[in-house]
Amino acid sequence: MRETWLPFEWIVAMRFLREGRLQTLFIVAGVAIGVAVIVFMSALMAGLQSNFIRRVLSAQAHIQLLPPREVTRALRPDDTPGAPLPFAIVQPPLQRLKSIDQWQSIVLQIRAMPEVLVVAPVAAGSALVVRGSVNRAITIAGIEPTLYYRIVALEEKIVRGHARLTGTDIVIGSELARDLGVDVGDKLRVATGGVGGDASAVTLTVIGIFDLGNKGANQRSTFVALHTAQSVLGLPGGVSSIDVTVRDVYASERVAGRITATTGVEADSWIRTNADFFAAVSAQTTANTAIRFFVGLSVAFGIASVLAVVVVQKSREIGILRAMGISQAQIRRLFLLQGGLLGLGGAVVGSAIGAGALVVWQQTARAADGTSLFPLTLDPKLFGIALVLATVTGLVAAFAPARRAARLDPVVAIRG
Amino acid sequence: MAETRTAASAPASVVVALRGVCKAYNVGTRIETEVLQGIDLTVRAGEFCAVVGPSGSGKSTLLNIVGLLDRPTSGTMEVCGEHTTALNDGALTRLRGHNIGFVFQYHHLIGAFSAVENVMLPMLGAEGFPSAAMRSRAEMLLASVGLTEWQDNLASNLSGGQQQRVAVARALAMNPALVLADEPTGNLDTKSADEVFSLLRQFNVEHGTTVLFVTHNAALAERCDKTIEVIDGRVTAGVGAAT
Ligand SMILES: Nc1ncnc2c1ncn2[C@@H]1O[C@H](COP(=O)(O)OP(=O)(O)O)[C@@H](O)[C@H]1O
Ligand SMILES: [Mg+2]
Numbered sequence: 122m123r124e125t126w127l128p129f130e131w132i133v134a135m136r137f138l139r140e141g142r143l144q145t146l147f148i149v150a151g152v153a154i155g156v157a158v159i160v161f162m163s164a165l166m167a168g169l170q171s172n173f174i175r176r177v178l179s180a181q182a183h184i185q186l187l188p189p190r191e192v193t194r195a196l197r198p199d200d201t202p203g204a205p206l207p208f209a210i211v212q213p214p215l216q217r218l219k220s221i222d223q224w225q226s227i228v229l230q231i232r233a234m235p236e237v238l239v240v241a242p243v244a245a246g247s248a249l250v251v252r253g254s255v256n257r258a259i260t261i262a263g264i265e266p267t268l269y270y271r272i273v274a275l276e277e278k279i280v281r282g283h284a285r286l287t288g289t290d291i292v293i294g295s296e297l298a299r300d301l302g303v304d305v306g307d308k309l310r311v312a313t314g315g316v317g318g319d320a321s322a323v324t325l326t327v328i329g330i331f332d333l334g335n336k337g338a339n340q341r342s343t344f345v346a347l348h349t350a351q352s353v354l355g356l357p358g359g360v361s362s363i364d365v366t367v368r369d370v371y372a373s374e375r376v377a378g379r380i381t382a383t384t385g386v387e388a389d390s391w392i393r394t395n396a397d398f399f400a401a402v403s404a405q406t407t408a409n410t411a412i413r414f415f416v417g418l419s420v421a422f423g424i425a426s427v428l429a430v431v432v433v434q435k436s437r438e439i440g441i442l443r444a445m446g447i448s449q450a451q452i453r454r455l456f457l458l459q460g461g462l463l464g465l466g467g468a469v470v471g472s473a474i475g476a477g478a479l480v481v482w483q484q485t486a487r488a489a490d491g492t493s494l495f496p497l498t499l500d501p502k503l504f505g506i507a508l509v510l511a512t513v514t515g516l517v518a519a520f521a522p523a524r525r526a527a528r529l530d531p532v533v534a535i536r537g
Numbered sequence: 538m539a540e541t542r543t544a545a546s547a548p549a550s551v552v553v554a555l556r557g558v559c560k561a562y563n564v565g566t567r568i569e570t571e572v573l574q575g576i577d578l579t580v581r582a583g584e585f586c587a588v589v590g591p592s593g594s595g596k597s598t599l600l601n602i603v604g605l606l607d608r609p610t611s612g613t614m615e616v617c618g619e620h621t622t623a624l625n626d627g628a629l630t631r632l633r634g635h636n637i638g639f640v641f642q643y644h645h646l647i648g649a650f651s652a653v654e655n656v657m658l659p660m661l662g663a664e665g666f667p668s669a670a671m672r673s674r675a676e677m678l679l680a681s682v683g684l685t686e687w688q689d690n691l692a693s694n695l696s697g698g699q700q701q702r703v704a705v706a707r708a709l710a711m712n713p714a715l716v717l718a719d720e721p722t723g724n725l726d727t728k729s730a731d732e733v734f735s736l737l738r739q740f741n742v743e744h745g746t747t748v749l750f751v752t753h754n755a756a757l758a759e760r761c762d763k764t765i766e767v768i769d770g771r772v773t774a775g776v777g778a779a780t
Contacts (some may be wrong), residue, residue: 132661441646441647442658442662449630
């Protein structure tokens with residue numbers, strides 16, 4: 122019975138805190154500010170990250186298989202392989218458009234993997250679009266619409282026309298459409314190859330205009346049917362990449378490794394192609410952890426110092442309680458409780474402030490075009506963790522003051 | 538709940554027995570002071586004893602040791618039927634909580650609680666959770682010290698005399714065998730002092746509660762069963778007035 126936290130301790134702890142008024146108010150405010158900062162910062166970070174990931178993954182496959190790159194080998198003066206070549210300048214070669222060997226069987230192999238959702242072959246390359254006197258460099262991606270649209274939901278991004286690509290159809294971005302002054306139903310001339318040499322050109326009909334939410338992509342990206350691209354790009358029957366989506370996006374790197382191991386073709390996951398982003402995230406996570414730790418530490422010291430003052434203020438009353446038969450353990454618990462309650466109270470107020478700040482931020486911080494930057498979700502888990510951590514911090518902070526209170530000599534305390 | 542009265546408080550049994558009790562402060566240093574120098578004292582159940590003596594003679598020290606708030610440097614003692622010298626702090630605290638009530642000179646109430654809650658506190662501390670029985674006993678005790686209409690006032694809003702009467706009620710909450718009152722009237726006017734004394738005397742008569750009552754007031758000491766005089770850390774006289 123003595124080892125449990127009985128109402129007696131709760132009642133006395135609450136009364137002491139309530140009696141402390143300003144003192145209690147100040148420390149709760151202090152804890153609340155700390156918790157609010159952490160909650161706000163964490164939600165913002167999580168929002169930024171998930172928004173970035175969503176944007177990346179809505180325009181990009183989780184894994185992309187590419188043909189091997191061509192490398193230049195220098196002629197060696199002797200036969201020691203791997204030895205550095207003195208005074209040699211090795212220029213990287215121009216990358217010609219190449220097909221992935223045996224791509225049909227590779228597609229079947231990948232499709233058989235349980236982690237894989239969609240496998241879509243793509244033939245992509247650069248081209249020049251000409252209309253009248255205007256021309257623009259574009260990338261032209263030949264796709265199998267039914268497969269590819271399960272990777273990049275292009276149909277949802279169509280602002281005019283449609284995206285059901287066949288024959289000599291092309292869908293283009295809104296910027297390109299504006300630059301060229303074309304609309305759905307108009308025709309474009311697309312040329313590839315050398316400027317004066319073996320240039321081949323086809324005429325394509327614009328059937329849809331999309332908005333990928335990115336100016337560069339809207340200027341350059343175009344989509345055509347796979348066989349159209351194969352003939353335009355001079356890649357008959359070939360594909361320049363195989364796009365793959367997997368069930369667990371965070372397992373992409375592992376699945377990419379498996380694909381390379383089984384097919385022998387280099388596979389890049391979105392995690393690797395966005396390595397800069399993940400490096401930034403991990404640096405920021407480290408910084409955030411440090412900030413959280415130090416905010417927690419200052420909250421702990423704040424609570425500890427207030428309780429140390431309370432022990433001194435209340436030492437006579439502690440002595441009287443001891444004279445009444447209240448045990449050292451009860452005194453210790455009622456001070457631990459005060460610490461825990463200060464932490465919890467501060468966390469409740471801080472979570473509310475943090476949530477409020479997030480709502481205000483979401484309503485005021487706008488992108489240049491007036492739309493909200495990204496949707497923030499108020500994750501209940503974040504608040505749950507904040508409450509638990511703040512309460513534990515309060516309890517830990519109260520440890521030393523509680524021990525001191527429990528060990529007060531009642532005779533000295535009563536005499537004052 | 539708080540109605541338990543230990544067997545030790547049966548009529549004529551010994552409630553307090555000190556043999557050669559000494560108390561020294563700062564033991565082993567150059568400023569070592571021996572405050573109590575071999576106290577022998579026997580107090581029987583139901584006795585109402587005045588404790589008198591000049592300031593600094595060791596009265597408070599004696600009461601704190603008898604009340605198990607402090608430990609003697611040497612000597613043996615028995616309080617409410619228990620040999621206490623070998624008990625640990627937890628056992629002393631329990632014994633104190635259930636058998637001993639304190640009233641101090643400066644009405645030490647807990648400021649964050651109302652009068653009735655102050656009286657409930659010793660019971661609440663022992664039981665762990667509040668009950669209706671606890672509250673009604675506290676109200677009954679406050680009624681008996683004449684403070685029913687003040688029972689919900691915060692302790693800090695009461696006058697000195699009222700606070701000391703609440704302290705008396707609180708000391709009696711656990712129906713203790715022994716009440717230790719260290720100059721409870723030292724800070725009160727004559728009328729209030731008389732009231733507090735009479736309350737303790739009344740409980741002593743009605744419940745057989747043993748009382749040690751420290752006072753400098755000769756008139757009040759006269760009205761006790763027995764006088765224990767402490768001078769320079771020794772009990773010089775235990776004059777028993779026949780009851
Ligand atoms: N903690 C202590 N350290 C040193 N001396 C003390 C301490 N407590 C009490 N004394 C001394 O013990 C003596 C008796 O004190 P006390 O019991 O309070 O006397 P009384 O209550 O009779 O006035 C005093 O001289 C006092 O200074
Ligand atoms: Mg004294």
